[in-house]
Amino acid sequence: xxxxxxxxxxxxxxxxxxxxxxxxxxxxxxxxxxxxxxxxxxxxxxxxxxxxxxxxxxxxxxxxxxxxxxxxxxxxxxxxxxxxxxxxxxxxxxxxxxxxxxxxxxxxxxxxxxxxxxxxxxxxxxxxxxxxxxxxxxxxxxxxxxxxxxxxxxxxxxxxxxxxxxxxxxxxxxxxxxxxxxxxxxxxxxxxxxxxxxxxxxxxxxxxxxxxxxxxxxxxxxxxxxxxxxxxxxxxxxxxxxxxxxxxxxxxxxxxxxxxxxxxxxxxxxxxxxxxxxxxxxxxxxxxxxxxxxxxxxxxxxxxxxxxxxxxxxxxxxxxxxxxxxxxxxxxxxxxxxxxxxxxxxxxxxxxxxxxxxxxxxxxxxxxxxxxxxxxxxxxxxxxxxxxxxxxxxxxxxxxxxxxxxxxxxxxxxxxxxxxxxxxxxxxxxxxxxxxxxxxxxxxxxxxxxxxxxxxxxxxxxxxxxxxxxxxxxxxxxxxxxxxxxxxx
Numbered sequence: 001x002x003x004x005x006x007x008x009x010x011x012x013x014x015x016x017x018x019x020x021x022x023x024x025x026x027x028x029x030x031x032x033x034x035x036x037x038x039x040x041x042x043x044x045x046x047x048x049x050x051x052x053x054x055x056x057x058x059x060x061x062x063x064x065x066x067x068x069x070x071x072x073x074x075x076x077x078x079x080x081x082x083x084x085x086x087x088x089x090x091x092x093x094x095x096x097x098x099x100x101x102x103x104x105x106x107x108x109x110x111x112x113x114x115x116x117x118x119x120x121x122x123x124x125x126x127x128x129x130x131x132x133x134x135x136x137x138x139x140x141x142x143x144x145x146x147x148x149x150x151x152x153x154x155x156x157x158x159x160x161x162x163x164x165x166x167x168x169x170x171x172x173x174x175x176x177x178x179x180x181x182x183x184x185x186x187x188x189x190x191x192x193x194x195x196x197x198x199x200x201x202x203x204x205x206x207x208x209x210x211x212x213x214x215x216x217x218x219x220x221x222x223x224x225x226x227x228x229x230x231x232x233x234x235x236x237x238x239x240x241x242x243x244x245x246x247x248x249x250x251x252x253x254x255x256x257x258x259x260x261x262x263x264x265x266x267x268x269x270x271x272x273x274x275x276x277x278x279x280x281x282x283x284x285x286x287x288x289x290x291x292x293x294x295x296x297x298x299x300x301x302x303x304x305x306x307x308x309x310x311x312x313x314x315x316x317x318x319x320x321x322x323x324x325x326x327x328x329x330x331x332x333x334x335x336x337x338x339x340x341x342x343x344x345x346x347x348x349x350x351x352x353x354x355x356x357x358x359x360x361x362x363x364x365x366x367x368x369x370x371x372x373x374x375x376x377x378x379x380x381x382x383x384x385x386x387x388x389x390x391x392x393x394x395x396x397x398x399x400x401x402x403x404x405x406x407x408x409x410x411x412x413x414x415x416x417x418x419x420x421x422x423x424x425x426x427x428x429x430x431x432x433x434x435x436x437x438x439x440x441x442x443x444x445x446x447x448x449x450x451x452x453x454x455x456x457x458x459x460x461x462x463x464x465x466x467x468x469x470x471x472x473x474x475x476x477x478x479x480x481x482x483x484x485x486x487x488x489x
Contacts, residue, residue, distance in 0.1 A: 002393070002437060004406065005471060012406045012436050019408065023058030055430065059408065061091055066415035066427055072099055075107035076115035077447040081424055102419065103456055105442050106426035110283040110399050111370045112447030113314030113354045119362045120314070120353035124346045131345035139331075143342035151348045152319075158355050159281065159289060159307070160299035161321035163328075167336050168343040170278060170308030171197045173318030176336035178245075179205040181274075181304070185232060185240040189223055189271070191215065191257075193250050198276060202245070208233065214253075217261035220244065224269045242271040243304075248280030248291035252433060252441065254394020254401050256284075259291055263301045272303040282312025284397050288358045288371050294397065312358075315350040317343040373446040374399055381444050381453050388461050389470035393439070402428070402439040403460075403469065410467050411438050417463040423456055 004012070060067075065084060073080040080099040086092060113120060127147065137143035148166065156164040167173045178201030182188060186207040190198060193214045202209045210227060213219040224242070231237050244266050246257050259275070266273045277290045285293030290307070292299050299305065305321040320330060331337055358367040378399045385392045391404040405411055405427065415427045429438040444453075464470050 002404070004436060008406050008471065009436065012408070015408050016435065019059055023054060026058070027054070052431065063412040063415075064090060065093060066412050069424070070095060074115040075104060075109050076112070077104055077445060077449070077452055078102065079104045079107075079424070081419070100419070100422060102422045102424040103452055103459075104424055104445070105456055106424055107445070108279070108311040108443055109314065109445045109447060110312045110374055110443070111288075111314070111354070111358070112445055113312070113350070113357075115314075115447065117314075117354075117357070119357055119364075119366075120350055123353045124350050127349035128346045133346065134344055135342045137341065138337075138339055139342045140338045145345055145348075147345050147348040147352065148342060151343075151352055154352050154355050155319050156321055158359070159277075159305055159321045160292070161305060161323075163324045163326075164319050164321040165327050165330050165334075165337060166317055166319045166343055166348070168317050168340055169336075170310050170316070170318035172336050172340065173306055173308065173320060174198050174276065175201040175204065176334060177304075177306070177320055177330070178202055178243075178274075180330060180334045181205075182207045182241060182243055185237075187227055187239045187242045188245060189220065189227070189242065190245045191247065191250075193253060194245060194247060195251060195276065195278070198245055198247075207243075208239075215250070215255060215258055217258055217265055220262060221265045221269075224265065224271060228269060242269070243274050244271050245274040246276070248275060248277040249284070249398050249400060251279050251400060252402065252428065252439075254392075254398045254441075256280075256295070256395045256398060257291055259295050259297050259302075263297055267301070273301070274304040275302045275306065277305060277307040278318075279311055279400060281307040282354075282358060283374060283399050286371070288312065288367070309347070309351045313351045313354040315347045315354070317347060317351070370446040374444065377446065377448050377453060378444045380450075381442070381457070384453075384457050385442075385460070386472075387475040388457070388464065389472045389474040390460075390464060391469075391471045399444045401442045401444070403442060403464075404471070405438045405440060405467075405469055406436060408438065410469055413467045414440055414463060414469065417466060418459060421459045421463070423459045425460075 070082040071079050072082050078101060081102045083096045083098040083100060084093040085096055107114065131145055131147065135143035135145065151166055152164045155166065156162060174195065174197035182205050184206045188202045188205065188207050188209045190202055190209060190211055191214055192211045210223055212223045232239060244262065246262055248257055263273055281290040282288045284290060287293065292302060303322060306318065308318040309315040356362050360367050375397055379396050382392055382396065382401050385401065385403065393402045393404065394400060405414055411427050411429050415425060418425045426441050428441050433439060
């Protein structure tokens with residue numbers, strides 16, 4: 001739970017209040033002009049309506065240069081950011097031919113596989129020559145190659161489950177699977193900060209949805225107990241099934257799931273566990289097998305394991321891993337498997353090759369080195385940011401570290417000042433986060449060198465002083481003691 005400092009909360013509310021007041025004032029005159037010019041369609045309801053539309057027009061458009069920045073190179077430790085210009089006060093942005101070489105602190109390239117790799121890239125090129133970019137068919141028709149079968153066996157072995165099913169898009173993996181697993185008469189209990197793909201999947205399932213406080217097992221148990229006692233709405237019949245949905249690493253918080261406690265509670269109340277490992281698989285654990293390995297949880301105790309290939313594996317798509325019966329059932333019922341084009345063969349080969357590198361099956365120790373590097377980089381960077389006085393969310397070993405900004409004026413200020421100093425960061429605001437909890441989300445990679453991280457820390461520290469986002473006192477620099485000095489000949 002994030003506790004906002006009183007003065008920060010007050011100034012943030014005041015800033016949004018000013019924006020809202022001036023926005024409403026401008027909208028009032030805009031309506032008058034529209035009526036006089038007859039520029040609106042008569043008799044039609046507005047196609048864009050509500051506070052979200054107001055937010056986009058009166059706040060987002062002012063700072064949209066901080067979002068959707070185009071790049072023109074692989075998302076490696078350093079990449080090329082395409083410069084954009086606006087001639088209408090930021091309402092529209094046009095790309096230029098100029099690029100800026102920037103340190104990349106925004107991409108999910110956790111293990112560095114998103115750029116050229118000595119083992120993966122030649123095999124991906126070879127698969128492109130053999131299978132071409134797309135199967136142009138669904139898995140149920142002519143869209144299954146030997147790479148797809150190999151990939152599913154590889155994923156199942158990697159995550160420690162009997163079987164797996166892969167999809168062409170990570171978001172769809174959640175939003176399409178949940179409605180197949182559960183429906184009317186079922187109960188989904190979801191963490192309050194679960195990803196939007198989970199939220200939409202739960203809503204589309206037709207099941208009753210209840211939320212428990214973020215990463216709080218005691219509240220989960222309370223919700224479970226109450227819902228089991230009450231039963232289904234109106235009829236009070238027992239629930240047909242109960243699924244508890246959590247994430248391995250929460251992408252906007254950088255926090256590790258309290259999986260051992262949650263699994264224990266679900267066992268007690270006979271509820272299924274659905275674990276989303278989009279940001280944790282490949283990135284944490286001694287051999288990269290995610291939070292189950294990191295926290296010592298037997299994968300047999302997690303009923304449905306979901307993950308994506310867009311982060312640690314440098315590819316695209318997602319997977320569901322579970323029992324053979326579950327996977328066979330999904331093959332006959334899941335619309336994402338039956339009606340969507342299968343994952344691109346070169347993308348599948350990239351995933352297979354990267355998993356082999358992680359497991360050391362390429363004949364080298366590069367996988368172990370990458371895993372050690374991402375751990376070392378993440379913990380070093382987080383520790384240094386906290387010493388500087390930034391409010392940094394998340395846990396050790398997590399490569400995701402949000403820096404709290406809060407005030408709407410600090411969102412563009414932080415992003416633009418970092419870009420001026422050739423450091424590209426991602427800022428996140430409403431609706432991806434609650435209105436008051438804007439932040440910059442730093443993603444660390446094994447591809448970052450120590451020099452890269454030191455440069456990033458220097459830039460973020462100077463920008464933090466300029467913008468005023470060091471909400472805690474910085475730790476004093478340790479002075480060397482007399483006895484610690486070493487005489488050099």
